[in-house]
Amino acid sequence: MGQQGFWDIEERQQKLEQKKAVLNRLNQLVPWETFRPILMQIREKPRKSQAGRNPTDVLLLFKMLVLQKLYNISDDELEYQVNDRLSFMQFLGLGLEDRVPDATTVWLFREQLQQHGLVEALFEQFGAYLQGAGYAAKDGQIVDATLIPVPKQRNTREENQTLKQGEVPVEWQETPHQLAQKDVDARWTKKNGTSHYGYKNHINSDAGFKLIRRYSVTDASVHDSQVLGELLDADNSGDGLWADSAYLSVLIVEVLKLIGFESAYK
Incomplete structure (x- = not known):
């Protein structure tokens, strides 16, 4: 039998399976496709053009949010960890050749879910699956x-003061393109x-x-x-x-x- 190389992906994935990590268990317990109808509500508007790259799968992005909350990490750290960790890639169904959504894509997806009021419903459904599988919280x-x-904003002192008062500067409201690039929250x-x-x-x-x-x-x-x-x-x-x-x-x-x-x- 020849010596196996360090980057023998199949062998390493088998070892991950044998360890029965929490991410493997979640993939066994949670019927992820049941979330798709809710998630697709953020894509209800028809695309203006079929040109360009297809939108990132909403289910992939949702599972990235689950990873983020499970490990309590930032958007940038999430992007890095998904690129770096085989267990994360396996949980998401990604191969080494697949493109990993970047931190900005994750942030925009989360913003869309919040704007549509979907976050609570999604995670209540996720929690219900855990409860149904016997993962009841009982130890504190x-x-x-x-x-x-x-990204830090390049705002004037007057603009920042207006934002602190819960208002949007009038100049931004008159220039939608500028407002779209500003984080007002x-x-x-x-x-x-x-x-x-x-x-x-x-x-x-x-x-x-x-x-x-x-x-x-x-x-x-x-x-x-x-x-x-x-x-x-x-x-x-x-x-x-x-x-x-x-x-x-x-x-x-x-x-x-x-x-x-x-x-x-x-």
């Missing part, structure tokens, strides 16, 4: 937040003395299976503790809560104790 909850950077925040511009991805995963149960996306300026209430999962029968100290003020800790949660810093 882990809450965390990840900064999602976006991202905000600045400072962490460990470094300024960041973009959003925050707040997640709640169960301590047992490490699967995302709840999430919230805010601009970066929103303090972690402000979304704790909507992140807590009443269906998780465990009473433990693991969280960064940013979530747990003295008052919040006392309230959590009153409703039956034992908190732990991480």
Whole structure:
């Protein structure tokens, strides 16, 4: 028998299968095609031209969002990890020769889902499949937040002041092409003395299976503790809560104790 090479993809994929990783298990449990009718709502408008590259498969992009929430990573990190990790490619049904959607494509897809009000319905359906397969959350909850950077805006001081007031500068409204290139919802925040511009991805995963149960996306300026209430999962029968100290003020800790949660810093 000849010596197998390091890049023997078939052998490595077999080893991944044998390990029964969580991503392989998800592909076995979740009937992904059932999500397609909901996802296709963002493509209801007919294409103006058939020229150019075909749109990226909506189901592929949705599974990338599942990966992102499962591992709590940014759009740029998601693009890198899908290109780098065989387990991610296998989960998505991609080969080494296939093109991986870039971070901008993922961001635009997520924006379209939000604009159509589809995000909650999709992840409630996803959670229902997990519950039906016996992945009930019962060992406590882990809450965390990840900064999602976006390209910095070249705005004037007056424009930024208008945005902070929740309004769009009049000049942008009069020039739709300029407005289309502006992110009017991202905000600045400072962490460990470094300024960041973009959003925050707040997640709640169960301590047992490490699967995302709840999430919230805010601009970066929103303090972690402000979304704790909507992140807590009443269906998780465990009473433990693991969280960064940013979530747990003295008052919040006392309230959590009153409703039956034992908190732990991480």
